[in-house]
Amino acid sequence: MYIDHFVWVADDLFRETTRFETIMGVKPIFGGIHEGRGTHNALLYLGHRCYLEVIAKDPDQSVRPWIMGEFPDDAGLIHWAWASEDLERDREKCLGAGWSLGKIEEGQRTRTDSSILSWKLTDPDVKAYDFQPFLIQWSSGFHPADSLAPECQLQQITVFNSEGRLNQFGQLLHDRNYLKYQLGEPGLSLKVRTSSRVFILKSGTNRISPAIP
Secondary structure (H helix, E strand, O other): OEEEEEEEEOOOHHHHHHHHHHHHOOOOEEEEEEOOOOEEEEEEEEEOOEEEEEEEEOOOOOOOOOOOOOOOOOOEEEEEEEEOOOHHHHHHHHHHOOOOOOOEEEEEEEEOOOOEEEEEEEOOOOOOHHHOOEEEEEOOOOOHHHHOOOOOEEEEEEEEEOOOOHHHHHHHOOOOOOEEEEEOOOEEEEEEEOOOOEEEEEEOOOOEEEOOO
Protein backbone atom coordinates (compact mmCIF):
# COMPACT_ATOMS: atom_id res chain seq x y z
CA MET A 1 0.00 0.00 0.00
CA TYR A 2 1.02 3.57 -0.68
CA ILE A 3 0.04 6.98 0.65
CA ASP A 4 -2.62 8.27 -1.75
CA HIS A 5 -4.12 11.51 -0.51
CA PHE A 6 -5.04 13.73 2.41
CA VAL A 7 -8.47 15.24 3.10
CA TRP A 8 -8.75 18.93 4.01
CA VAL A 9 -12.16 20.24 5.12
CA ALA A 10 -13.19 23.81 4.33
CA ASP A 11 -16.36 25.81 4.93
CA ASP A 12 -16.27 27.26 1.41
CA LEU A 13 -14.29 25.57 -1.38
CA PHE A 14 -13.45 28.58 -3.51
CA ARG A 15 -12.63 30.83 -0.57
CA GLU A 16 -10.28 28.15 0.78
CA THR A 17 -8.45 27.62 -2.53
CA THR A 18 -7.89 31.38 -2.70
CA ARG A 19 -6.53 31.24 0.85
CA PHE A 20 -4.00 28.59 -0.20
CA GLU A 21 -2.96 30.78 -3.12
CA THR A 22 -2.58 33.86 -0.93
CA ILE A 23 -0.47 32.13 1.73
CA MET A 24 1.45 29.50 -0.25
CA GLY A 25 1.44 30.86 -3.79
CA VAL A 26 -0.21 27.68 -5.13
CA LYS A 27 -3.91 27.14 -5.76
CA PRO A 28 -5.74 23.80 -5.55
CA ILE A 29 -7.47 23.08 -8.86
CA PHE A 30 -11.20 22.38 -8.97
CA GLY A 31 -11.69 18.62 -9.23
CA GLY A 32 -15.42 18.06 -9.52
CA ILE A 33 -18.68 17.24 -7.78
CA HIS A 34 -19.54 14.22 -5.63
CA GLU A 35 -23.09 13.87 -6.90
CA GLY A 36 -25.47 12.57 -4.26
CA ARG A 37 -22.76 12.95 -1.61
CA GLY A 38 -23.22 16.65 -0.90
CA THR A 39 -19.64 17.78 -1.58
CA HIS A 40 -17.26 19.12 -4.20
CA ASN A 41 -13.48 19.33 -4.15
CA ALA A 42 -10.24 20.87 -5.38
CA LEU A 43 -6.86 19.12 -5.61
CA LEU A 44 -3.24 20.07 -4.95
CA TYR A 45 -0.31 17.96 -6.19
CA LEU A 46 1.98 16.58 -3.46
CA GLY A 47 4.01 14.01 -5.41
CA HIS A 48 3.68 11.02 -7.73
CA ARG A 49 0.12 9.73 -7.28
CA CYS A 50 -0.27 11.77 -4.10
CA TYR A 51 -2.38 14.87 -3.54
CA LEU A 52 -4.26 17.04 -1.07
CA GLU A 53 -8.05 17.03 -1.46
CA VAL A 54 -9.75 20.22 -0.29
CA ILE A 55 -13.39 19.29 0.24
CA ALA A 56 -16.44 21.36 1.19
CA LYS A 57 -20.21 21.22 1.17
CA ASP A 58 -21.65 21.73 -2.29
CA PRO A 59 -24.28 24.48 -1.94
CA ASP A 60 -26.20 23.03 -4.90
CA GLN A 61 -26.86 19.73 -3.07
CA SER A 62 -29.19 19.31 -0.10
CA VAL A 63 -27.95 15.88 1.11
CA ARG A 64 -25.74 15.39 4.17
CA PRO A 65 -22.10 15.81 3.08
CA TRP A 66 -20.00 12.68 3.27
CA ILE A 67 -16.47 12.21 4.68
CA MET A 68 -16.64 15.44 6.71
CA GLY A 69 -18.22 13.60 9.66
CA GLU A 70 -18.61 15.63 12.82
CA PHE A 71 -15.61 17.85 12.12
CA PRO A 72 -16.11 21.64 12.03
CA ASP A 73 -16.46 23.07 8.52
CA ASP A 74 -13.06 24.76 8.83
CA ALA A 75 -11.21 21.87 10.48
CA GLY A 76 -8.36 21.67 7.96
CA LEU A 77 -6.58 18.33 7.77
CA ILE A 78 -8.91 15.57 8.98
CA HIS A 79 -8.16 12.34 7.06
CA TRP A 80 -5.65 10.49 4.95
CA ALA A 81 -5.97 7.56 2.58
CA TRP A 82 -3.68 4.72 1.54
CA ALA A 83 -3.93 3.31 -1.99
CA SER A 84 -4.46 -0.41 -2.47
CA GLU A 85 -4.26 -2.57 -5.57
CA ASP A 86 -6.47 -5.22 -3.93
CA LEU A 87 -8.84 -3.53 -1.50
CA GLU A 88 -10.56 -6.67 -0.19
CA ARG A 89 -7.23 -8.37 0.59
CA ASP A 90 -5.66 -5.31 2.21
CA ARG A 91 -8.76 -4.55 4.25
CA GLU A 92 -8.65 -8.03 5.75
CA LYS A 93 -4.94 -7.67 6.42
CA CYS A 94 -5.48 -4.37 8.22
CA LEU A 95 -8.43 -5.65 10.23
CA GLY A 96 -6.22 -8.53 11.33
CA ALA A 97 -3.67 -5.98 12.54
CA GLY A 98 -6.28 -4.28 14.71
CA TRP A 99 -7.50 -1.44 12.49
CA SER A 100 -11.01 -0.03 12.65
CA LEU A 101 -12.12 0.01 9.00
CA GLY A 102 -15.56 0.51 7.52
CA LYS A 103 -17.24 -1.63 4.92
CA ILE A 104 -16.19 -1.31 1.28
CA GLU A 105 -18.31 1.04 -0.80
CA GLU A 106 -18.09 2.58 -4.24
CA GLY A 107 -17.90 6.22 -5.20
CA GLN A 108 -17.50 8.49 -8.17
CA ARG A 109 -17.41 12.10 -9.24
CA THR A 110 -17.76 14.01 -12.47
CA ARG A 111 -14.52 15.64 -13.59
CA THR A 112 -14.36 19.06 -15.23
CA ASP A 113 -14.09 17.40 -18.68
CA SER A 114 -17.38 15.53 -17.92
CA SER A 115 -15.62 12.14 -17.59
CA ILE A 116 -16.38 9.96 -14.57
CA LEU A 117 -13.72 9.11 -12.00
CA SER A 118 -14.65 6.04 -9.92
CA TRP A 119 -13.18 4.15 -6.98
CA LYS A 120 -13.76 1.71 -4.13
CA LEU A 121 -12.88 2.61 -0.56
CA THR A 122 -13.43 1.66 3.04
CA ASP A 123 -16.08 3.93 4.52
CA PRO A 124 -14.14 7.02 5.71
CA ASP A 125 -16.99 8.09 8.00
CA VAL A 126 -16.29 5.15 10.32
CA LYS A 127 -14.72 6.62 13.44
CA ALA A 128 -11.14 5.39 13.82
CA TYR A 129 -8.75 6.32 16.59
CA ASP A 130 -5.67 8.48 16.30
CA PHE A 131 -6.06 9.53 12.66
CA GLN A 132 -5.87 6.00 11.29
CA PRO A 133 -6.15 6.10 7.46
CA PHE A 134 -8.87 4.63 5.28
CA LEU A 135 -8.11 2.59 2.13
CA ILE A 136 -8.92 3.36 -1.50
CA GLN A 137 -8.59 1.57 -4.84
CA TRP A 138 -8.99 3.48 -8.09
CA SER A 139 -11.08 1.74 -10.73
CA SER A 140 -9.00 2.68 -13.77
CA GLY A 141 -5.42 3.46 -14.68
CA PHE A 142 -6.06 7.19 -14.24
CA HIS A 143 -5.17 8.79 -10.90
CA PRO A 144 -6.37 12.27 -9.82
CA ALA A 145 -2.78 13.50 -9.34
CA ASP A 146 -1.89 12.64 -12.95
CA SER A 147 -3.53 15.79 -14.28
CA LEU A 148 -2.13 18.18 -11.65
CA ALA A 149 0.81 20.53 -12.11
CA PRO A 150 3.76 19.47 -9.87
CA GLU A 151 3.76 22.66 -7.82
CA CYS A 152 4.37 21.08 -4.39
CA GLN A 153 6.33 18.20 -2.91
CA LEU A 154 5.43 16.37 0.28
CA GLN A 155 8.49 16.17 2.55
CA GLN A 156 7.16 14.75 5.82
CA ILE A 157 4.01 13.43 7.49
CA THR A 158 3.76 13.67 11.26
CA VAL A 159 1.06 11.58 12.93
CA PHE A 160 0.23 12.67 16.45
CA ASN A 161 -1.49 10.00 18.51
CA SER A 162 -2.04 9.18 22.14
CA GLU A 163 -0.87 5.57 22.33
CA GLY A 164 1.76 5.05 19.63
CA ARG A 165 -0.22 2.27 17.95
CA LEU A 166 0.00 3.75 14.46
CA ASN A 167 3.74 3.18 14.51
CA GLN A 168 3.26 -0.58 14.09
CA PHE A 169 0.52 -0.08 11.47
CA GLY A 170 2.99 1.93 9.41
CA GLN A 171 4.87 -1.31 8.76
CA LEU A 172 2.10 -2.19 6.27
CA LEU A 173 3.06 0.81 4.13
CA HIS A 174 5.40 0.29 1.17
CA ASP A 175 7.22 3.63 1.51
CA ARG A 176 7.61 4.77 5.12
CA ASN A 177 10.33 7.37 4.58
CA TYR A 178 7.91 10.29 4.95
CA LEU A 179 6.37 9.10 8.21
CA LYS A 180 7.12 10.43 11.66
CA TYR A 181 5.19 9.62 14.85
CA GLN A 182 4.77 11.74 17.95
CA LEU A 183 2.75 11.26 21.11
CA GLY A 184 0.16 13.93 21.66
CA GLU A 185 -3.35 15.07 20.85
CA PRO A 186 -4.49 13.10 17.77
CA GLY A 187 -3.81 14.96 14.55
CA LEU A 188 -1.88 15.16 11.29
CA SER A 189 0.78 17.56 10.10
CA LEU A 190 2.32 17.79 6.62
CA LYS A 191 5.55 19.50 5.63
CA VAL A 192 5.16 20.65 2.03
CA ARG A 193 7.67 22.42 -0.20
CA THR A 194 6.65 24.87 -2.92
CA SER A 195 9.04 26.52 -5.36
CA SER A 196 9.63 29.34 -2.88
CA ARG A 197 9.55 27.88 0.64
CA VAL A 198 8.34 25.14 3.02
CA PHE A 199 4.93 25.20 4.71
CA ILE A 200 3.21 23.23 7.46
CA LEU A 201 -0.37 22.05 6.88
CA LYS A 202 -2.23 20.65 9.87
CA SER A 203 -5.48 20.19 11.74
CA GLY A 204 -7.10 22.93 13.77
CA THR A 205 -6.35 26.64 14.00
CA ASN A 206 -3.41 28.31 12.23
CA ARG A 207 -3.52 25.36 9.86
CA ILE A 208 -1.40 26.82 7.04
CA SER A 209 1.87 28.38 8.15
CA PRO A 210 5.48 28.75 6.98
CA ALA A 211 7.83 26.16 8.43
CA ILE A 212 10.30 27.43 10.98
CA PRO A 213 13.84 26.92 9.59
